[in-house]
Amino acid sequence: MANIWIARDYAACSGCKRCEIACSMKHEGWIWPEASRIRVFMPFPGLEVPHLCAQCSDYPCIGSCPTKALSVDPATKAVLVDREKCISCGACVRACPGNVPIMHPGDNKATICNLCNGDPECVKVCKEAGYNALMLVDEGPSVNRKLFSRHPVEVAKELAVYFFGEKGEEVI
Amino acid sequence: MPGGYAGKFLDVDLTKERVKEVSFDDKTLWQYFGGRGLAAKILWDRVGKKWENLDPYAPESPLIVLTGPMTGIYPGGRICVSGKSPVSMGTVGSTASTEFAHELRCAGYDGVIFTGKAEKPVYFLVTNDGGEIMPAEHLWGKVGEETIKMLNREVGEEMKKRKPNVGIWREPGMVYIGPAGENMVRNSGVMSKICHAAGYGGYGALMGSKKLKAVVAKGRGKMPAPDAPEAAKLLWKKAHQILIANSEMRRYGTGYLGYTVGADLSSEPIKNWQTEWHDEKSYAGPRFEQYWVKKKWADFNCTTNCMKVSCIKNGRWKGDITDLPDYELQAYCGTNLGLFEPVDNIHMSALIDNLGHSGINGPNTMGFAAELYQRKILTKKDIGFELNWGDVEAFTKLAWMIAKREGIGDVLAEGSYRAAIKIAEMKGKKPEELLKYVVHVKGIEIGAHGTRSDMDYVHDASYAGNVQGGDHTSTIGDGYSDMSDAIFADSGVFCDFCRTNRELEFDFAKAVTGFPITVESWRKETGPRIVTLQRALLMLGGPDLKWEPVKDDDNPPRFYEPLPEGPYKGKTTDKKRVDQKLMAYFETLGWDERGIPTKETLKRLDIADLEPYMKKMRA
Ligand code: SF4
Ligand code: SF4
Ligand code: SF4
Numbered sequence: 001m002a003n004i005w006i007a008r009d010y011a012a013c014s015g016c017k018r019c020e021i022a023c024s025m026k027h028e029g030w031i032w033p034e035a036s037r038i039r040v041f042m043p044f045p046g047l048e049v050p051h052l053c054a055q056c057s058d059y060p061c062i063g064s065c066p067t068k069a070l071s072v073d074p075a076t077k078a079v080l081v082d083r084e085k086c087i088s089c090g091a092c093v094r095a096c097p098g099n100v101p102i103m104h105p106g107d108n109k110a111t112i113c114n115l116c117n118g119d120p121e122c123v124k125v126c127k128e129a130g131y132n133a134l135m136l137v138d139e140g141p142s143v144n145r146k147l148f149s150r151h152p153v154e155v156a157k158e159l160a161v162y163f164f165g166e167k168g169e170e171v172i
Numbered sequence: 173m174p175g176g177y178a179g180k181f182l183d184v185d186l187t188k189e190r191v192k193e194v195s196f197d198d199k200t201l202w203q204y205f206g207g208r209g210l211a212a213k214i215l216w217d218r219v220g221k222k223w224e225n226l227d228p229y230a231p232e233s234p235l236i237v238l239t240g241p242m243t244g245i246y247p248g249g250r251i252c253v254s255g256k257s258p259v260s261m262g263t264v265g266s267t268a269s270t271e272f273a274h275e276l277r278c279a280g281y282d283g284v285i286f287t288g289k290a291e292k293p294v295y296f297l298v299t300n301d302g303g304e305i306m307p308a309e310h311l312w313g314k315v316g317e318e319t320i321k322m323l324n325r326e327v328g329e330e331m332k333k334r335k336p337n338v339g340i341w342r343e344p345g346m347v348y349i350g351p352a353g354e355n356m357v358r359n360s361g362v363m364s365k366i367c368h369a370a371g372y373g374g375y376g377a378l379m380g381s382k383k384l385k386a387v388v389a390k391g392r393g394k395m396p397a398p399d400a401p402e403a404a405k406l407l408w409k410k411a412h413q414i415l416i417a418n419s420e421m422r423r424y425g426t427g428y429l430g431y432t433v434g435a436d437l438s439s440e441p442i443k444n445w446q447t448e449w450h451d452e453k454s455y456a457g458p459r460f461e462q463y464w465v466k467k468k469w470a471d472f473n474c475t476t477n478c479m480k481v482s483c484i485k486n487g488r489w490k491g492d493i494t495d496l497p498d499y500e501l502q503a504y505c506g507t508n509l510g511l512f513e514p515v516d517n518i519h520m521s522a523l524i525d526n527l528g529h530s531g532i533n534g535p536n537t538m539g540f541a542a543e544l545y546q547r548k549i550l551t552k553k554d555i556g557f558e559l560n561w562g563d564v565e566a567f568t569k570l571a572w573m574i575a576k577r578e579g580i581g582d583v584l585a586e587g588s589y590r591a592a593i594k595i596a597e598m599k600g601k602k603p604e605e606l607l608k609y610v611v612h613v614k615g616i617e618i619g620a621h622g623t624r625s626d627m628d629y630v631h632d633a634s635y636a637g638n639v640q641g642g643d644h645t646s647t648i649g650d651g652y653s654d655m656s657d658a659i660f661a662d663s664g665v666f667c668d669f670c671r672t673n674r675e676l677e678f679d680f681a682k683a684v685t686g687f688p689i690t691v692e693s694w695r696k697e698t699g700p701r702i703v704t705l706q707r708a709l710l711m712l713g714g715p716d717l718k719w720e721p722v723k724d725d726d727n728p729p730r731f732y733e734p735l736p737e738g739p740y741k742g743k744t745t746d747k748k749r750v751d752q753k754l755m756a757y758f759e760t761l762g763w764d765e766r767g768i769p770t771k772e773t774l775k776r777l778d779i780a781d782l783e784p785y786m787k788k789m790r791a
Contacts, residue, residue, distance in 0.1 A: 014477050016470035018412070024394075025405055031245065031395035033278060034342070041342055043272070043324060044317075044480040045365040046466060046493065051340075090337040102339035105392035129416050129475045131468060152340070163465040164483045167491035171321060 003138050004076060004115065006123055008050055008148060010159055013133035015040060015048035019122035023113075026121045028081075034105050037113035038122050041152035044171040046163060049155045051078060052122075053100050053113040055149040059139045061112070064095030069110065077141060078115040086110045098149035114128060174201055175399030176241030176684035178282045182303040184296060186382055187231055187288030191303045194285070202687055203778065206240025206282065208265020208662035209702040211254030214265055216705060216782075219256065223712045223785075228258040228374075229356065229381040231289040237347070237387055238283035240687050242451055244274030244395055245404065246677070247411050248667025249472040251276075251347060253362045253370040255378050259533075259587055260614045261717060262710025264373030264640045265662040269471035270364035272345030273665070278391025289676075290383040295326065295348075298389040308385040310352060315526040316366050317493075319348045319386065321779065324553060327388055341390070349376045350528020352575040352585075356380045359537065359587035361530035365471070367479075367495045367521070371530030372616055372643040374587070399686030407680045414672040416474045421669065422468070425478035425495075428457030428516070430502030433621070438740040439628035441508040441620050443546075443561050444539035445611045445730050446768035448622045449738025452512040460496065460514045469495065476669045482518050489519035497521035497531075500644075503620035504535040509542065510561025517558030523568060527575040532644075536617035537588045541580070543609050549599060555580050589615040590716075608729040612642050614710065614719055619644020623731055625740040632745055635755035636726050637767075639706040651753065652760045655698040663702065700761055701777040704769045707761075708782050711768070711789060721766035725754055764790065 020036035028035050038052040055077050060072040062079065069085035070092060072078070086109040093110075094103045104111040116122075126134040153172060160168030183194045196210070204210040218234055219226055226233055235256045243249050251273040253266045276283070276455055279298045286296070289304070293312040297304045308720050311319055324343045331341040345364075352360035353376030360376030361369035390688050398404040416422075431452070434440035438449040467479035479495040496515060497505065499679050505524050544550040545559040552558055556579055559566050573581030583598075584591050592606040598605075611618050613635045621628045621633070621644050634647035638655070645668055646658040663670050664681060671677065674691050681689045690699075702703035713719060734744045755765060762773030774780050 012468075014468040014470040015472075016474055016477065017472050018475065021408075021473060025436070028394065030397060033274065033395075034392040035394070043343055044320065046469060047366070088337070090339075093337075093339050099340045103337060105338070108338070109213060109390075125412075127375055129412070129477075130422075163481065164491070164493060165485040167483070167485075167493065171317065171493075172324075 003140050004118060005055065005137050005139060005145065006052065006115070006120060007135045007137045009133050009135070010049055010155055011162065012131055013040065013048040013050055014131050015042060016129065016131070018125040018129065019134060020049060022121040022125040026116065034102070035111065037111060041156065043153050043156040046162065047156040047159045049152040049159070051098065051100060051152045054098070054145045055141070056097070056146040056149055057078070057143050060095040060097065061092035061101060064091040066091060073114065076115045076118050079112045080114060081110050081112055083107065083109045096149060097146060098138055100149055174198060174241070174687055176245065176396055177201065178277050178280050178396045180281050182281055182284045183296065184284060184286045184303060184305070184339060185288040186286055186290040186294065186305065186384065189305055191305070195222070203698065203701060205345065205663040207238050207252035207267070207665035208254065208659060209698065210663065211236040211252060211265060212263045212702060212709065215256060217710065223709060225715055227257055227715050228256040228261070228378055229378065232287055233378070235286040235375065235378050235384070236283065238613055238665065239273050240663055241275055242664035242666050242681060244277055244473060245398065245408070245684055246664065246666045246670070246680055247415055248275045248474045248476065248670030250665050250667050251364070251370065252662055252665045253347070253375045254373070255375060255712065256375050257373040258358050259374040260616050260641050260710060261714030262639060263642060263706055264616070265664060266362070266370035266373045266375055267361065268347065268364050268368040268370040269667055270347055270368060271472050272347050272364060272387065272389055274395065275345035275389035275391045277396055278393045279389050280391065280393055285381060285386060286384060289301070289381065293383045293385050294438060295323070295386040295388060296384065298387070311385045313351060316348065316350050316363055316528060317526055319350070322367065323386060323388055327390065331390055341652050344388045344390040346386050346388040349379050350526060350575070352376060352528040352534065353380040354385070355575060355577045355585065357529065357534070357574055357577070357585040358590065359530055359533035360528055363525065363528050366493065367525045369525065369530050371532055371585055372640060376528055376530065398684040400683045403683035404680070404694040407676060407683055411672045411676060411680065413671060414676070416501060418476060422477055424457065425480055426499035427460055427480060427496030429499035430460070430506060431455045431457060433503070433628070434763060435501065437627040438625035438735060438738045439622040440503050441539070441611070441622065442507060443510050443542040444609065445622065446543065447736050447738070448624060449735065449740070450507060450512070455507070455512050455514065455781055463514065463518055471667070474667065476667070476671055478669050482519055484515060487515065487611050492519045492522035494518055494522040494525060500584070500620045501531045504532050508535060509567050511564055511567070512562070516564040520564065520567060521692050523571055527571060529575065532572065532619055533587065534571070534616040536611060537574070537584050538567055540588045540591065540609055541570065541584055544595065544606070548582070548650045549606070550595065575596055587615065588612055588617050593701060611728050611730055613638060613727065614641035614724065616641025616643060618642035618728070623727065623745045624735050625743055627740070632750040633757065636750055637757045639710055648757055651757055655703060656695055659699050659702050660694055664666055698778065701779060704761060704763070704773060704777055705779055705782070707763065707767065708769060708786060712785060721768060725767055726750065755777040
């Protein structure tokens with residue numbers, strides 16, 4: 001299980017946001033898009049970017065936390081948040097190359113994907129619908145993971161050119 | 173409170189710049205549910221005896237933007253826009269898919285009711301802290317794409333300024349108007365996501381009359397809680413399983429129908445409906461598909477993904493982006509204007525949406541104008557250029573002229589029905605001489621499905637009996653039954669293409685709301701209540717027009733002309749069957765033989781306050 005990872009194919013994302021619904025149903029008990037650990041950005045219609053933790057091999061978020069609220073789950077390599085210790089300072093958000101963590105809209109504590117303890121819900125619904133924008137892979141940690149921790153608007157700008165050609169440079 | 177509702181609505185007076193919260197009691201929600209139904213109820217309660225004299229553009233005329241208890245929970249999240257229709261003078265529950273709907277609910281509100289008129293252009297911003305009127309002079313005049321881009325940026329920055337420390341703010345959801353709505357093009361739409369429109373009813377114009385450019389929401393809260401969460405979650409899974417199995421729709425959307433509806437069914441509008449048959453191979457699905465840059469595109473909580481993203485990457489229309497286009501626009505922004513090249517159709521659809529015309533209604537008027545040109549009633553001198561079928565440059569110019577109300581565009585901006593009357597006057601003709609070329613019911617231009625071949629899903633009385641006129645999503649089919657389903661989707665407020673089956677949908681509604689709602693209760697009570705109220709308001713009419721029962725409960729003359737060509741050549745709509753079905757439909761709903769609700773019906777449906785008005789109409 002230590003080798004699982006969620007591979008993502010931005011161009012394949014339909015924007016259905018069922019991943020958010022599934023994630024929040026599991027972790028919050030009901031649909032709560034802004035509390036979902038995966039959020040799909042749409043800086044322009046047609047450009048949908050699923051945004052979630054990439055489990056960077058060097059975990060900049062963990063190092064940045066002044067209260068040591070963050071740690072690595074030895075089983076899944078996901079980032080775990082100790083909500084008691086978190087002081088909502090936002091250091092992890094700033095340290096993360098993709099600014100992935102969110103402060104939970106309920107308790108304002110850092111909230112990061114925990115890979116559903118090894119059984120990711122978001123991947124299941126994405127796969128069920130045949131989109132496969134999210135895929136569960138079995139591969140060891142790598143420095144490349146960090147390439148997937150990126151600001152969603154930056155990703156969308158590239159997608160824009162990929163989809164729309166020259167016009168893509170001006171839509172966002 | 174029942175489940176599935178946020179429980180609060182925003183009541184905005186744009187003149188006095190006052191925003192307050194209102195709510196509706198459980199009985200009202202049970203009786204009218206949400207969206208289309210609740211909007212009609214709110215309108216009637218607010219306008220009441222002033223209805224007949226109320227100009228939809230008057231400041232006191234409400235613009236209502238509502239979700240329903242199913243919105244964002246049941247697949248296919250939509251918003252319902254309503255008000256007194258500037259086109260039909262009745263009410264339409266006009267829906268469009270948009271993330272705005274669930275953002276609004278997550279901000280804690282089920283809807284927004286606007287009255288008054290802003291002095292300068294504004295937009296309305298809803299967050300978990302409430303609603304605010306924001307300046308929008310810089311957005312006025314902007315087309316759809318530009319509006320989205322600018323609002324995404326500025327609302328994003330504003331949110332970040334207010335709460336800088338919560339992680340990246342995601343873009344808000346929004347509905348907006350284009351230049352057409354701003355200039356009160358009577359049949360213009362309220363738009364979302366560049367290519368979606370709450371198109372029927374003319375609510376773009378109503379929004380423009382209030383100088384309201386956009387309604388924007390960013391919600392960080394939970395979706396309103398359902399009454400029975402475990403059941404709701406289970407039904408959510410089941411509903412998606414059904415949609416995911418709908419492989420045909422998911423693969424093609426409606427993007428291959430621009431050819432097949434014409435070629436196989438003979439029910440596609442061509443050159444203002446002069447014919448409904450074509451066999452143009454140039455219009456075949458694969459020729460559209462080559463422009464699809466994304467083959468699966470879905471709205472919030474949708475797995476039907478009927479949309480594809482199309483983009484023209486080179487040539488004279490380089491940079492035009494739209495969805496498939498869907499069938500309605502392949503027809504209205506294509507064949508109906510005599511355009512049979514996919515690239516021209518993609519361009520025309522993108523332009524029409526960007527300008528905020530409703531993609532069915534605006535181009536219906538353009539087709540009407542082109543037929544007048546063909547018949548030499550309108551001339552080059554009237555228009556400023558030649559308006560020949562298939563001339564994409566000419567129609568491009570015309571679309572802009574209507575949106576900006578320039579030249580003949582100012583007349584055409586009144587929609588097909590009123591434009592016909594005006595042009596007849598200009599040309600010293602009788603209105604009937606031009607109205608025979610207008611394809612509408614109750615002023616609302618008809619969707620892209622004809623009845624003459626009787627091969628499509630619409631038949632004889634489908635539009636004739638529709639309280640929303642030419643709206644192809646709300647037709648009566650073989651009686652009241654189809655409309656009952658449409659009222660349910662428009663009032664629960666979810667997408668028509670995410671229908672699963674009645675049993676599941678009503679179980680879903682029950683799990684979400686906790687109401688004892690069933691197929692039966694909807695069929696027999698709620699649906700009839702809503703459609704009866706809509707019928708009454710439609711027939712009460714408005715200051716500039718009043719429909720005549722029975723006479724106006726009919727198809728346009730063109731639908732009785734024999735089809736001139738194709739495999740169904742000579743066929744036409746059977747007037748006798750129209751009349752028979754209409755009578756049966758009136759009877760099912762407890763309306764008299766002129767379609768006026770009876771006293772007993774009004775009483776049974778708990779809308780007896782309509783009786784004095786209906787009594788007058790019965791006399
Ligand atoms: S479930 Fe998949 S396709 Fe749908 S929004 Fe999420 S990542 Fe995209
Ligand atoms: S993506 Fe961000 S949150 Fe996830 S491990 Fe990397 S730095 Fe931490
Ligand atoms: S793996 Fe689980 S926690 Fe992480 S984003 Fe997906 S559903 Fe949410």
